[in-house]
Amino acid sequence: MKDSKQDLNEALKKISATSLGWNFDNSYTRLPKAFFVKQKPTPVKAPHIVLFNQPLAATLGLNAEAILEDEASLAFSGNTIPVGAEPIAQAYAGHQFGHLNMLGDGRAILLGEHLTPEANRYDIQLKGAGVTAYSRRGDGRAALGPMLREYIISEAMHALGIPTTRSLAVVTTGESVYRDSILPGAILTRVASSHIRVGTFQFAASHDDPEIIRTLADYTLNRHFPECIGTENKYLSLLNAVIDHQAKLIAQWMQVGFIHGVMNTDNMSICGESIDFGPCAFMDSYDPATVFSSIDQQGRYAFGNQPPIAQWNLTRFAETLLPLIHQDVEEAIRLAEKALRAFADKYQQYWLAGMRAKLGLFTEAPDDLALVEELLSCMKKNRMDYTNTFRGLSSSLNANAPTAAQGNIDTPDFITWQQQWNKRLSSQTKSLDDAIALMLKTNPAVIPRNHQVEAALSAAESGDFTVQEKLLEVLSQPFKEDASRASYRMPPLPTAMPYKTFCGT
Numbered sequence: 001m002k003d004s005k006q007d008l009n010e011a012l013k014k015i016s017a018t019s020l021g022w023n024f025d026n027s028y029t030r031l032p033k034a035f036f037v038k039q040k041p042t043p044v045k046a047p048h049i050v051l052f053n054q055p056l057a058a059t060l061g062l063n064a065e066a067i068l069e070d071e072a073s074l075a076f077s078g079n080t081i082p083v084g085a086e087p088i089a090q091a092y093a094g095h096q097f098g099h100l101n102m103l104g105d106g107r108a109i110l111l112g113e114h115l116t117p118e119a120n121r122y123d124i125q126l127k128g129a130g131v132t133a134y135s136r137r138g139d140g141r142a143a144l145g146p147m148l149r150e151y152i153i154s155e156a157m158h159a160l161g162i163p164t165t166r167s168l169a170v171v172t173t174g175e176s177v178y179r180d181s182i183l184p185g186a187i188l189t190r191v192a193s194s195h196i197r198v199g200t201f202q203f204a205a206s207h208d209d210p211e212i213i214r215t216l217a218d219y220t221l222n223r224h225f226p227e228c229i230g231t232e233n234k235y236l237s238l239l240n241a242v243i244d245h246q247a248k249l250i251a252q253w254m255q256v257g258f259i260h261g262v263m264n265t266d267n268m269s270i271c272g273e274s275i276d277f278g279p280c281a282f283m284d285s286y287d288p289a290t291v292f293s294s295i296d297q298q299g300r301y302a303f304g305n306q307p308p309i310a311q312w313n314l315t316r317f318a319e320t321l322l323p324l325i326h327q328d329v330e331e332a333i334r335l336a337e338k339a340l341r342a343f344a345d346k347y348q349q350y351w352l353a354g355m356r357a358k359l360g361l362f363t364e365a366p367d368d369l370a371l372v373e374e375l376l377s378c379m380k381k382n383r384m385d386y387t388n389t390f391r392g393l394s395s396s397l398n399a400n401a402p403t404a405a406q407g408n409i410d411t412p413d414f415i416t417w418q419q420q421w422n423k424r425l426s427s428q429t430k431s432l433d434d435a436i437a438l439m440l441k442t443n444p445a446v447i448p449r450n451h452q453v454e455a456a457l458s459a460a461e462s463g464d465f466t467v468q469e470k471l472l473e474v475l476s477q478p479f480k481e482d483a484s485r486a487s488y489r490m491p492p493l494p495t496a497m498p499y500k501t502f503c504g505t
């Protein structure tokens, strides 16, 4: 990520004016017609590119010829359609806060699937590109703030090593969107391994035609899980693979304190990427009941509920596969239930393995779970900052640590816990330096703090993108620690009003 507008222009000039180097092969458009509608983006009045992800463009193999800023603005707003793209809106359903609705891309348009020089396939989608057949009462548009939030959080997740959709560009539209207030409009270019959701399977299963669900399952197997195809029961293997990917993903969220905020089944990607960064936020002080989303009044998607909600969503996924898993319904249910029961164990294994690494533990001991849980309950009781506490633990072991242990405190319960932990560390054959090295690459120093994200968004809304560019640069190396980044590590000042995020704007 570059700091200045001049650098952004330089970067954009390197990309082909005519095709941007896209290499489209649109396999989704070869599915039965029920799965999508052809839909071109609706041109916008005055597109202007404000963010461009140079490293991601390189990963995609976009070519290095000259492009003018104006041309990039047209390309990433949907005002021009690249050669080879076949724009569509995808159909899907979804349980929203527990209630099933027929949905579909109401404001996102898939330009097509780009094949990189290494033959990796990525969906290239414009979010906020105009109305589609699935817009219902919506305007098909997106406001600048939420698109910038998605850009920041998705790129932060990527840098943290967590599977996620990514963000290639943000273009302002020169048009207003009307929400509770009048806001500047924007379009985000999203890059994903695919946009097949649990809700896509629910949509397919809603047809009175088993061939529709089989077609989608076969497509998904080919695209994401080819290793399952030769197995005895490939659809059961698909279920097991999706369960495994989700268990791993949610464990990673929990390890960094990420709260998705709207884990509806339409916001759960089958390939195991984090998707839809609407009301998401990172937790400051540790509390499993933490909720930021203004619409999540019951705390359905609270931090600590994410694993059981994932399992609930996976159960909805399993239901769609029952006719494929076995022709005898009872046998199909038995097999699916067995697969679903394994989620809790898988999740627990991934989570505990990650928490051991956060504590510098290379080995497994029977009391490790208790050790982790005691730390968490101490953190909850003392309202300790989740990120800084873990990061501070390695400093507490190292007298020469670069910064003081910002997150740590000296309450008796924490001191007692530290003594137990130190004893556990000394039972390992690996050295303390090795433990510290493991912790420093597992516990991020910097996460997208809510107040920092808000500051970047409000500066951008008044035309200053430098705050966001600096934040993105810091977040692209979350494990790096130096004095210039100290302010990004500060938890928010206590305020009377709890932090709130908003959905669907």
Ligand SMILES: Nc1ncnc2c1ncn2[C@@H]1O[C@H](COP(=O)(O)OP(=O)(O)OP(=O)(O)O)[C@@H](O)[C@H]1O
Binding pocket: 103, 104, 105, 106, 107, 108, 134, 135, 136, 137, 138, 139, 140, 141, 142, 262, 266, 267, 275, 276, 277, 278, 503, 504, 505
């Ligand atoms: N402004 C809008 N106009 C039309 N449809 C919308 C709008 N905002 C959201 N929707 C639709 O409402 C449904 C639920 O919205 P949700 O906030 O989960 O998705 P999203 O953020 O638009 O998209 P995605 O899940 O692709 O990131 C989706 O079908 C979405 O397309």
Ligand SMILES: [Mg+2]
Binding pocket: 266, 267, 276
């Ligand atoms: Mg969504």
